[in-house]
Amino acid sequence: MRITKIETLPVDLRLKEPFIIANVAMRDMLFVLVRIETDEGIVGWGEAIPAWEVTGETRGSVVSCVRLFTDAGLLEYSLLGKEIGSLEAVREVMDAIEPKAGLRLVYGNPSAIAAIEQAMLDACAKRAGQPLFRMLGAENRPVEYTRNISILGVEETLSRVASGIEKGFKIIRLKLGRPGAGGLPGYRRDVEVVLGARRLIEESRSGALLIADANQGFVTVENAVEFCKAVDGKLDWLESPTLAGNLHAFRKIKAATSVPLMADEAVHGYESAEALLEIGGIDYINVKLMKTGGALRAIDLVDLAASHGVKCQIGSMIESVYGSAMGVCAALARPGVISTDLNSFELIADNYAQGLSIVDGRLRLSELPGCGCHFSENDLEGRIH
Ligand SMILES: [Mg+2]
Incomplete structure (x- = not known):
């Protein structure tokens, strides 16, 4: 299964009340959704939250970064045409765009890269008909949170x-x-x-x-x-x-x-x-x-x-x-x-x-195939910036 198209969709989401931390009071959240299409008709979605106070990213930088990875003229590397039909294949792509310890194509931009990864993993797990956590070798269980x-x-x-x-x-x-x-x-x-x-x-x-x-x-x-x-x-x-x-x-x-x-x-x-x-x-x-x-x-x-x-x-x-x-x-x-x-x-x-x-x-x-969550593209109507 190969990537045929990647799109970015800027989305605004509102908070119920401002969330106040030391250096910022957050109100509206400026997300970017990354949508990947494949030659098998499977669509994968990823979500980027550019936390400018932590990583220096902005919504504009996320959109630009994703474009860098789809325009072979800029990086001599393009995600278009890349094989993502198995976890191993996705790992290979990630070794190129987010190497653990090696020369990088792009410095920083972690939320943009995380959203690309999520979209690839979502598509890959949907193709396998499995929840992603199971492909990662995990069992489902309730998770405590703070x-x-x-x-x-x-x-x-x-x-x-x-x-x-x-x-x-x-x-x-x-x-x-x-x-x-x-x-x-x-x-x-x-x-x-x-x-x-x-x-x-x-x-x-x-x-x-x-x-x-x-x-x-x-x-x-x-x-x-x-x-x-x-x-x-x-x-x-x-x-x-x-x-x-x-x-x-x-x-x-x-x-x-x-x-x-x-x-x-x-x-x-x-x-x-x-x-x-x-x-x-x-x-x-x-x-x-x-x-x-x-x-x-x-x-x-x-x-x-x-x-x-x-x-x-x-x-x-x-x-x-x-x-x-x-x-x-x-x-x-x-x-x-x-x-x-x-x-x-x-x-x-x-x-x-x-x-x-x-x-x-x-x-x-949930145990849905893919990364665990679903939505209809109609649900995004009126929210895309
Ligand atoms: Mg903290």
Whole structure:
């Protein structure tokens, strides 16, 4: 089965309410859908979420990048005509457009590449008449996910923590790192929500994990160490305390405090993970398909981290039901994944696909052939930009 056509469709999706993290308040999400046609009439779909605050991509860059891979005059490489009828054939294409360790045709652009990969895998699994997770050697099972709470005032945050505990969430994840939030000086709001949330968890005896993500918001090692000392023993891990470019920050924070640390923005693809794992100081990595260039490299990265004794979470940008399903496939493929953050589709007011649902507080993927979700092209009417 060979690729005959690739199209990009820019789509706007609205959030139910703004999602506020350290450096941005997200409202409308500017997606790009990638549609691949094959000579067997099978169509595969992929979803790109250009997270400009993390990867530097934009909707325009995603569209341009996909065009690079379809115009042989620019790269001396074209996806048109490529064989994608088996998992091995898709792996071969990915080795060319997202090499694990080798010369690259295009630097960066991970969400564009992830969407191309998803469309190829979706078509390939549809042709095999199998759900993708099974082709990846995985069994289906319910997947736990974290309860995310964005940067709100102390009272509102703790009320959402209490409702998360009541609903039975096993992992409560607080967003931190916006100085002055909640009308309190510096990072005082962050300290108060961590201490308050831990108190609520202890009182409930729910045994839930309490984790926090600063999205680089403490900026410096000094700020991060001061925060960690104020919440010593209260967090199961802290994610992305300092600026992503400072790969040595984790080692320095770890030397001064006991809070376990997770890297997110500091780790994009396989190469950057290798560098940070060598430097050390991290206990966990938040692996996202929109950073790794798709599910296959995400799985490679989980294996690489494991070889260094580091565990991974499979996370996501604010992805729809359709994109989140690919993250679930990657999580199913590696049962050692410590947690997932793949329910961001709950923030989206107008999801366009079905197949990934929440059953008894856990994510459940359908057994449909392909990547697990489906939609009709009519469902996209009025949403294409
Ligand atoms: Mg993060």
